[in-house]
Amino acid sequence: MLNSFTRTIRARQSTFSLLRSAFPSPIVQFARDYTVYFGNLSFDASEHDLKTLVGRFDENVTIRVPRDRLGRTKGFGFAEFSQEDQANQVIGELNGMNFMGRELKVSRATERSNTPRDGGRF
Template sequence: MNTQIYIGNLSFNATEQDLRDLFGAHGEVTAVFIPTDRESGRPRGFAFVTMATPEATTAAIEALNGQDCQGRPLVVNEAKPQQPSGGGGFRGNGGGGRRNEGGYGRRDGGGYNRNRR
């Protein structure tokens, strides 16, 4: 069993210490991560807590899922591994010129249209 826990529906005012106190009642907390928005720096409303043992993880999930924390019912479950994203690459519309005329082109649709004379 994974020892990392996902916490959803988290109050934007919750701090790392709040989570350490809440989860620490069920076992040793080894890490807390609260993701923040890149632009605003504000918390995104979820977090990850890593417990020291699988037993502590199970105890925390069972005790805290659905519990009210700062006015919001928490969603607490085992964290799933992050799925790889689609990667980079060009994702333009591929058709330059007008729609459905099969042109070659740029992402913005402008470009050479082989059907236009």
């Protein structure tokens, strides 16, 4: 009986392994991140302004321009593209460009480190 049970478990594990390899995890499928960082943005730049600038590269681009507690922009933003070549093209064409009176610093977005920053509250 134990031997039969063991064979059943192994057969199910084998089937599961085949299915798993045929259908990659959604986490793996969608883990690609084509987010571009825009530094030195004008404090007057809005999500709409940044979308207007990069919309020709990808009409479905997602824009984020962080704001402080008072609603003012922080001088940087992010654009999330659907394809890597779009992100690379944006970096190549827009880095160093004058936009709203400031020279843009455009690069691949990187994950923020967990190190404490100066100026934080206690």
